Amino acid sequence: MVMNHRQSAVRTVAMTVATAVTVAAMLAACDGTGGGGSEGVPAPAAVTGCGPAKVMKTLRGDAICVASTDSDQDGTPDEFEDLILQRYRPYLRFSVDDGEETFRPTDALWYLARSDLIVSGDEDSEVVLSHQQLAGHYERLLAADHKNLLVSRLGPTDLTRNPRRTDWHINPLGDDTRRGPEWDVVMRKQNTGLYGHVLELRTGEYQVEYWQFFGYSSVNRAFDIADHEGDWTCVSLIVQPGDPEHELLSVTHRAHGYPLTFHFPSRRSVDPVPVSGGAIKEYRGGNYDTDFDLRGNKTFHSDNAVRMFRTDEPGALFLHPVVFVERGAHEFWPTENGSIIGAPKHNGVGRYRYLVGTVPNLGEVDHPLDTRARVILHYNGLWGAYSRSVPGIIDTTPPQGPALHTGWVWPRDSALRRRIGSESFGG
Ligand SMILES: [Ca+2]
Numbered sequence: 001m002v003m004n005h006r007q008s009a010v011r012t013v014a015m016t017v018a019t020a021v022t023v024a025a026m027l028a029a030c031d032g033t034g035g036g037g038s039e040g041v042p043a044p045a046a047v048t049g050c051g052p053a054k055v056m057k058t059l060r061g062d063a064i065c066v067a068s069t070d071s072d073q074d075g076t077p078d079e080f081e082d083l084i085l086q087r088y089r090p091y092l093r094f095s096v097d098d099g100e101e102t103f104r105p106t107d108a109l110w111y112l113a114r115s116d117l118i119v120s121g122d123e124d125s126e127v128v129l130s131h132q133q134l135a136g137h138y139e140r141l142l143a144a145d146h147k148n149l150l151v152s153r154l155g156p157t158d159l160t161r162n163p164r165r166t167d168w169h170i171n172p173l174g175d176d177t178r179r180g181p182e183w184d185v186v187m188r189k190q191n192t193g194l195y196g197h198v199l200e201l202r203t204g205e206y207q208v209e210y211w212q213f214f215g216y217s218s219v220n221r222a223f224d225i226a227d228h229e230g231d232w233t234c235v236s237l238i239v240q241p242g243d244p245e246h247e248l249l250s251v252t253h254r255a256h257g258y259p260l261t262f263h264f265p266s267r268r269s270v271d272p273v274p275v276s277g278g279a280i281k282e283y284r285g286g287n288y289d290t291d292f293d294l295r296g297n298k299t300f301h302s303d304n305a306v307r308m309f310r311t312d313e314p315g316a317l318f319l320h321p322v323v324f325v326e327r328g329a330h331e332f333w334p335t336e337n338g339s340i341i342g343a344p345k346h347n348g349v350g351r352y353r354y355l356v357g358t359v360p361n362l363g364e365v366d367h368p369l370d371t372r373a374r375v376i377l378h379y380n381g382l383w384g385a386y387s388r389s390v391p392g393i394i395d396t397t398p399p400q401g402p403a404l405h406t407g408w409v410w411p412r413d414s415a416l417r418r419r420i421g422s423e424s425f426g427g
C-alpha cells in the first residue's frame with residue numbers, strides 16, 4: 001500500500017479526550033464555521049471558529065471541531081480518530097455449523113489474567129510469567145527475557161527492545177479461557193476483545209482497522225487438526241469522512257490469509273433488507289460471483305460483493321461493514337458466499353449478531369494510547385500455545401499480535417517499523 005503520511009507536531013497537554021465520542025457531542029462542541037480550515041491541513045494552532053485547543057475537521061462536507069490532542073503522534077487529532085472508529089464500526093454476524101459459536105469474543109487482558117507466558121508451543125514448557133503475576137500487572141508481559149541461547153527466538157518480549165517476532169507463547173489455562181466470557185456478557189458489552197486503529201494515508205483519506213480477539217480457533221475436526229489457541233481477525237476500510245457524498249473508498253475482510261477487498265463506488269447494489277435495528281444493503285462489483293473458492297481464481301477476491309449495515313436512526317447511512325464470522329475459526333467473510341476446503345461455515349445465521357459498541361483506539365505502535373494498547377502492540381510473541389498443524393500441509397501456529405500482521409498499516413515514517421524485518425510479519 002502506498003502511503004503519503006504526514007507527521008504533525010501537534011501536541012496538546014492537559015486535554016481530556018472522552019473515549020466514547022458521539023457525533024452529536026462533537027457537533028455540539030463546534031461553535032462556528034468560520035476560519036475556513038480545510039480537511040487534513042496540519043493544525044499547529046486552533047483554527048478560528050473552533051476555540052482554543054480545538055481544530056476543525058470536515059465530516060461529510062460539514063465543519064466540526066475536535067480537540068487537537070494527538071497522543072499517538074500520527075498527525076490526526078485523537079478525538080477525530082475516535083469519531084472515525086465509531087462511524088464505520090462493523091456489524092458482526094456469527095455462524096451456525098454443528099451448533100452456535102462457542103469460542104466467543106475475548107478481551108485480551110481478561111485472557112492474559114488466565115494465561116502463563118511460556119517458552120515454546122509445548123504447554124508443559126517452562127513458565128516464565130504465571131497468570132498470577134500477569135493478572136492486574138499486564139505490562140509485565142513486556143518485561144520478560146530469556147538468556148538461554150539453546151531456546152530459539154526468545155530474548156526480550158518487548159518489540160521496542162527486540163524488534164522481531166519471537167517464539168514466546170501465551171498459554172491460556174483451561175477450556176473456559178479458550179472459550180471466553182459467556183454470550184450474555186458479550187452481547188451486553190458488544191465490544192469484547194475489539195480494538196481499533198486509525199491512520200491518515202494521504203490528506204483526508206484514512207485507514208480504519210478493527211481487530212477482534214478470540215481465545216481459540218477451532219475448525220471442529222478430529223484430533224483438533226488445524227486448531228490453535230489465540231485468534232486475531234480483522235476487517236478494515238479506507239474512507240474519506242470529509243467527502244459530502246462518497247465516504248467509502250474500500251472495505252477489506254480477511255479470511256484464511258486472503259484479503260477480500262471491495263472498492264466503491266459499486267457496479268450496482270440491491271434493495272436494502274430490513275433487519276433488527278436497521279437494514280443491510282448489498283453492493284456488487286465487477287467480479288460478482290456467489291460460488292468462488294478462496295484457493296481458486298483470485299479475481300473473485302476483489303470487487304465481488306460486500307454488505308453494509310445502517311441503523312434505524314434518522315439520516316443513518318450504510319457505513320458499517322457486515323462481517324460473516326466463520327464458525328469456530330472466526331475468519332472474516334463479507335457475505336455467506338465463497339468457500340475454502342475444510343473450513344467451517346460462515347453463514348451468519350447464528351442468533352448472535354450485533355453492531356459493535358464503542359471501539360477503543362490502540363494508537364500507533366510507536367505511541368500506544370494506554371497500557372492495554374502497549375501490551376497488545378508491543379508483545380512480540382504468539383498469543384497462544386497449543387496448536388495442531390499438519391506438517392507440510394497446514395500451519396496453524398498461534399498468531400502474533402496485530403502490529404505484526406500484514407493487515408496493520410504503519411506510518412511510513414515509523415522508526416520502529418524500519419527496525420523490523422519483513423519475515424516477522426504474517427497474514
Ligand atoms: Ca492521533
Ligand SMILES: [Ca+2]
Binds near residue numbers: 123171172173385
Ligand atoms: Ca493452553
Ligand SMILES: [Ca+2]
Binds near residue numbers: 074076199
Ligand atoms: Ca492513529
